[in-house]
Amino acid sequence: MTDPIRRLPPNESAVAAPGVLPGARPTTLSDEVVLADAAALELTWADKPGLWGWLTAVDHKTIAKRYIFTAFLMFIAGGIEAALMRMQLSRPENTLIGPDRYNQLFTVHGTTMMFLFAVPIMTAMGLYFVPLMVGARSIAFPRLNAFGYYTYLMGVLFMYVSLFINMGPDAGWTSYPPLSGPQFSPGHRIDVWAQVVTFTEIAALAAAVNIIVTTFKMRAPGMSLNRIPLFVWAQVTVAFMIIFAMPAVATASTLQLASDRAVGTHWFNPSEGGDALLWQHIFWFFGHPEVYIIFLPALGFITSIVETFSRRRVFGYTAIVLANITTGFFAFGLWVHHMFATPIPELGQSLFTAASMVIAVPTGVQIFCWLVTMFSGRPRLTTAMLFILGFFFTFVNGGLTGVMLASVAFDKQVHDTFFVVAHFHYVLLGGGVMPLFAAFYFWFPKVTGRMLSETLGRWHAWLFIVGINVAFFPMHFLGLNGMPRRVYTYLAETGWGPLNELATIGAVIAVLGVAVFIVNAAISWRGGLFAGANPWDSYGLEWATPSPAPSYNFVNTPVVLGRHPLWDTGSPLPVVTGLRTDRREVLVTTTFDAQPDSRHKHPTGSIWPLVLALVMAELWIGSIFTPWAVLGGLGLTLLGMLGWGLQSVREQDVERVDTGAEIVEAA
């Protein structure tokens, strides 16, 4: 970015906002004090150097970076699988990949994209930015956070090692029993799937708990509920959804499917009184919210980006917050629309049709709000905005086919066909990946301190958006022409060849786009232009600290006087002081009004999260091979927890804040 960066004078109305900390004395901080504090804080907060420090790191930014990096690798892996599948399908009766390999590929592709890429990367974005955006020193539970990452990493490794030794799951990412049950899936392929899902659930739950507590208890003074950035609102909504959705799939996969397979329970055995449909209900009770777990954070990205580049505060903050929450709520009431072809009574189906249509409303509200924001603002067409336009082009299409799919009669025709494949790729790529790329372009400077190349970015954007649409638009027709999904080949007489060829060409274009991005990121990581603290002249607290953000995030906790702190108040922001610099301390504020409440001693680096993740991995992976591993694993896990707990107990310390915190104005 070459645009000149200018400090804006504090907005009059924002300054006039009432003091959030009654009784606090405004003082001024000299530069020397700030520099000294920064040096002391760096000593206190930085992760230890060396391999040990690397293994014991708990800085939320470090962990989130690893998360994002790993998840993006998974995106590439999933993309390679997709490309292979597109190669196989590019012409009829192709023999490039046989059915056994193909079935593993599409299963691993789906599982990777949903469990190992989309959910982790979306929550990881939250883990990186939520503390920064709410002006916190750190995340609420840094060790839990690290544990979550390592657990997720174990899942990733397990899945891909398995795939390479021909043990990749092969019953679809939905793994419907009885196909995924012990009789029809011998060996351990499906067990791998069930346990990988478990790994990612644990990781997601750890992240969700962290985001919720960080948001509700660690906001900067003054950031009352109605000033929380929409990005954070989206993350919080999703965190709650994770807490309600993930246990469902944990029950289904770990408890029911895995025990059916390992110890011969009969959850899904219709002969002995089990029920194959039970799985589908539980799975989709998780599976449908899952889509929104991926999609809602993306809406948070979009709001930040649209606001920044439209140069206008977003229209309808309250409406968007409510829309977010409504979406999260309704997302749990739609699952049956994945099951319209099953023998479920028609009245029940109708209710879910209605619910599926209703959920279009809150999404519509958000889209309309952004449109109005863009209309009444002064948009700049950066790469990030280009991706946002890609979002409008692609996602709205997918959303509308989604509304069509809510119709039972129509859904029964195109359910499980390439029409649905087209639909959800439009939704997920348009509503998830494109905003994610926009976010990469937007926040890359904050994470690395350097700008991504806009020129390469435009290549990336156009190639990707065009590629995706060329790849998936023809699939609508394929589906309507009768092509079921999850087929490894098709006959020439079906006439599906040319459109498949076209789709493959589209996939190649999209892959090129991603390749351009990888090149861009690789070059810019070390060689991009320096970004400075706030290259886009955006408004959030994350831009109120240097790029990349220091280990302690902020030298002094900023004070928030409006929804758009940097626009409202200008930089530098007022801050509170009084947190100790010689040990890790965070400021805990009240849930609603974010009044300073207490100072918490904050955990330091620890090896226990890694240890615990390892022993729990042993438990889950071992349980595939023998149920006894559960016992052994439980013992080890208990030991791991004990070690972790003892370390925490030793360090436990809470102090109430009375007058320790002060609001000061920066010099």
Next chain:
Amino acid sequence: MSSRSNGWRATCSALIGILLLSACERENRRFQENPPTATPTSTALIVSDLQPGPGMVIPKVEAPYDDNAWAVSEGKSLFNSMNCSGCHFQGGGGIGPPLMDEEWIYGYEPQQIFASIADGRPNGMPAWKYSLSTQQIWELVSYVRSLSGLNPKGARSGRDDHMMRKTPEASTPNAVPKMSSTPPEDSA
């Protein structure tokens, strides 16, 4: 960051890799292959423990599918669809002798079981040579062996989607096979 990560990632992968190396064979699904050439020789027909002369060694033929979960499960489905289960049930026996216990009348070595299936046995066991392919018989051999735990545990079947009739093979304790003294009720 990544250079350091490579170190322990590689270690970790290697560990898991070693653990799961056997998976390669276990998870293979060889739909199309030439039937294993290892059709049993006449040694398969030896059912006596008593061999004349010192130091005679009966050559063993490895079961090609003992370690292959898919083939064992195909064997299980053949065991039921080809009516083996009509006489042997799920290994407990009925018309035919039990297959899940430690006693073997005509031998438990893969080639002996192969011969029992292919050539039949005099007391009511039909000869399946002309109704089943060699590959199918080998699949059955491995499934039959799995009934009493003679093949690796990971390749054995879990419960099926039917009535719970017994502990699944995957959880059946391994039996130590031995030859039973005589075929019961051999004709006078």
Next chain:
Amino acid sequence: MRRGTWLLLFAIGCAGSQSVLDPAGPPNRSLNHLFWAMLIVASVIWIAVVVAAFWAALSRRRITREDLEPIITVPNEEHRRHTGIVTGLVGATIVILLLFLVYDFTVGRALAERPSRTLTIEIIGHQWWWEVHYVDPDPSKIVVDANELHIPAGEPVQVKLSSRDVIHSFWVPNLIGKRDLIPGYTSSLFLNADRAGVYRAQCAEFCGTEHAKMALPVVVHSRNDFAAWLSEARAPAAVPNDSSARDGRQVFLAGPCSSCHAITGEPAYGTVGPNLTHLASRKTLGAGTLPNTRGNLGGWVVDPQSIKPGVRMPSNQLAAKDLRNLLDYLQTLK
């Protein structure tokens, strides 16, 4: 690419024997009306949103210094205007959704009608083939067939669906939407075709290795033709006259074939594989995998695993003469 473009146009026309948009019966025709109505409305909305977004983003690309000042406060009247616009748009969305909903319920109700007296056909899903029973109150008139469905035109046919192993899904795109075959459940749907022809159904729920090759040609006959077909289908197989076919019959009965396959009229009662009584009159082999020709049949008998890897039928090593005779025999099974 030119071929591709040409076919893209063709696809939008969407004629074909496996196409949702080429209805061959009243239920799918009314569904098509719903589809086109929804498609048109959705397209209009999509174009409107995309145009609005692009216009908003591109119309003010010239950036002045002033333009970079963020807009923090919005005049009240403008805010009210914006609120009005958004409220209006949301209202319109709700109205459109309601209309969709009502239309959908109407079509759904029409599709859900249960005709009183109908022909009943049972379809049983197997990995990876279809077993078809033409039900009759007189048990001796029940016809057991496989991998091909015959129905009369102009008369609703009840199809009862069940599965013997995993979940499959029955779907004739030209006639009606799909219905899953779930172990432990029996469900049913009504087929109502009004145009004779051959349509292609295909399993639409992933069911394992050969899910891709589990198709079912659906032959819609005129009413009279159907009656004729049904009585033909009830006829048992006859012992062939010609000697090579008779030898082939022996190969069939004495070899492995009869352990899995049944031929009505012959001492072959296997239920593991499809019933072959009328094999020669079928259009395809291997559940819609190959056209039914002598060459394909030979290839299928000898090496099904290279045609449909994973299929439950084993490869068969037959002497050339036996194979010839067997094919002669199988081709008599009209």
Next chain:
Amino acid sequence: MPRRERTRCVSDRRRLFVVAVGGSLFLAGCKGDKEKDDPRVALAARVGPATTSGDTTTKFADDGQWVRPAKDFQGTRFSGLTEINNTNVQKLHVFGTFSLGTTRGVEAAPIVAGTTMYIVTPFPNFVYALDLTKEGMPTKWSYKPRPVNAAQGVACCDVVNRGLVVDAGKVIFNTLDGRTIALDAATGKELWETQLANINLGESVTMAPLVVKGKVFVGVSGGEFGVRGWLKAVDENSGKLAWTAYHTGPDKDVLIGPNFKPFYKMDQGKDLGVSSWPADQWKIGGAGVWGWITYDPELDLIYYGTANPGPWNPEMRPGDNKWSSTVFARHPDNGEAVWAYQLSPHDEHDYDGVNENILVDMDWKGTRRQLILRPERNGYFYVFDRKTGEVLSAEPFGFVNTTTGVDLKTGRLQYAPEKATRIGQVVRYSCPAAPGMKDWQPSAYSPRTGLVYIPHQNLCMDEEGLEANYIAGTPYVGTNVKMYAGPGGNRGFFDAWDPVGQHKVWSIKEDLPVWSGALVTAGDVAFYGTMDGWFKAVDARTGNPLWQFKTGSGIISQPMTYSYGGKQYIAVLSGVGGWSGAIVAGGLDARDSSAALGFVNAMKDLPQKSTKGGMLYVFAL
């Protein structure tokens, strides 16, 4: 002895029926004051009249001999011998033994004709002739028919043989591999041999033949192997096949002609043996004959029942599946069917109809009628008019929940839909289980008490249908079955049933299924054996246990009695096995609850209670 009993009668009400044992003198005295208190006494009193009404059973009886397993043509298993009676049976002791040289289940009855006892063993079907005139009953001759070994592979429920028959100086018996063989009774020389069954079609023969008017009747086993059931008549002198009556297929194969007059509409119609089956299914539809045939010389009809349809899984054979589980009345000369009644149309649970038809003439609701008494596998005690095939009564003689009763108007068994066997669904607690309320084990009828003595089991089951695959010569069943004890927890009963009053008179609980036949004598003693080896004598009127003896192995055979030299003997074969004892006879593994068609699950404790054997025991006072 009488005095002591009187004391007990007065002192212990619960053992009141002991009094009835005491004979008529004391019975009268005791009845007067105790009748009101104990219903069982009242029952005994009510059946009283039946004992005085004479019937045809004695007409053909020569009580010193026992020439066929059921003793007489009517199948009563009643002996007029009175030396051993309810007052002295306690003094029974072993008179002699003989080892059969086999270890599989022994279901046969020893046969005594003249001065020789004949025994046929289970596979390999040895025949022994024991000389009763000499001390220690030495072997007079023995005969080894050498049946094909492979025949063991098509015997569903152990390789049993239910006995031989002696007629006109010949010993006639069947081998497992389907041969009927006639031997010279004096020398053991083979007179003729006829191959009737083909093991490659799953056919085997386990039943005892019956000889009537120079014809030997033999039926086929193999309802679990998809046979097409038949009954064949073989000329007694030449061994030539006289006629074959199939039990499925067109009327001409079933020997249904113009004289066929079934009583109920459901059994009337043309070619029902074809039209009540899916196409071709009748060709492998089971309906063998492996139970008992009885003969009424007055009407000149033979009566027998056909076995279950194949496969067990009813969903694979929609329709009534005629003529499985059916009672047939046929002319013995040409096999022509006179009437038929299907006991269990579209059998859902392997309720074979092979049980015995006991032919008695008795007063039925005021009129004297020619009846069939038939405790049926489906749990109902049927009373037929044997001239017409009308069902006069069908009352359950144990706990039944698979059916709700028999509609006497239509004659149709009413199934409970919730217990119907379905593919892919385990239906739990279906009673009676697959072996029925009573399997092959024959009951006995005493004209003195008017009671039928029924040895039977008390089992329920879980059942699931499977898609059966037919491969000739291999089992064709299509169900998963798991059996266990029925209500009460005991697995067997020995009951006395009053056919006129249609109720149970007394009942003895046995832990194990009572898989042996019954014997009743004019001494008012009923005999039966248990699977753990006890041979028991009970009072025929009260069920009071009188005597028991532990034999070497479990008893699943048919006890009999004969006299020689003016002395009465009781004989029984001991050797556990059969379907119920397969766990011991076949050394099965009880961890598989479906083993032996699910029977193993109910018999897990049998190996601790009984071991294999094969031994004749003869008892005398």
